[in-house]
Amino acid sequence: MFLGEHQHALDTKGRVILPARFRDRLSSGLVFAPSQDRCIDVYPLTAFERRVEELRAVPREDQRARAYLRVFLAGAHEEKPDAQGRVTIPSRLRGYAGLTKDLTINGADEKVEIWDRETWESYRSQAEDAFAALDGPFLGAPGGGA
Secondary structure: OEOOEEEEEOOOOOEEEOOHHHHHHHOOOEEEEEOOOOOEEEEEHHHHHHHHHHHHOOOOOOHHHHHHHHHHHHHOEEEOOOOOOEEEOOHHHHHHOOOOOEEEEEEEEOEEEEEEHHHHHHHHHHHHHHHHHOOOOEOOEHHHOO
């Protein structure tokens, strides 16, 4: 499980150093993919393969499902970190996520998210307000737990 929020910087070549606590689990390879939240999802290879298996169950006759699959899979990019734990984020994904120099890299369960820092701070502010206001059952779990 990936946890925590980490501040990092994008270099002039489009590379970022992965947080030290994430490197071991991503060292054998990873896949960048566009997220619906305009950030970049980073999956270990095995987690990406599980996600693709889930998506294979979606009916191809559904136009929205086809559109989702096209964008998700066409935007995906496999990468392997170098010896310093750096990865190069493809320029198309950097543009999609609006990445500038300052990044926030978040643990998000079985994946990692890479956000433009300013975008993340704005999103987090709104999400924390909504989080604090939650009461009662959430996500179908009795008593409010997930």
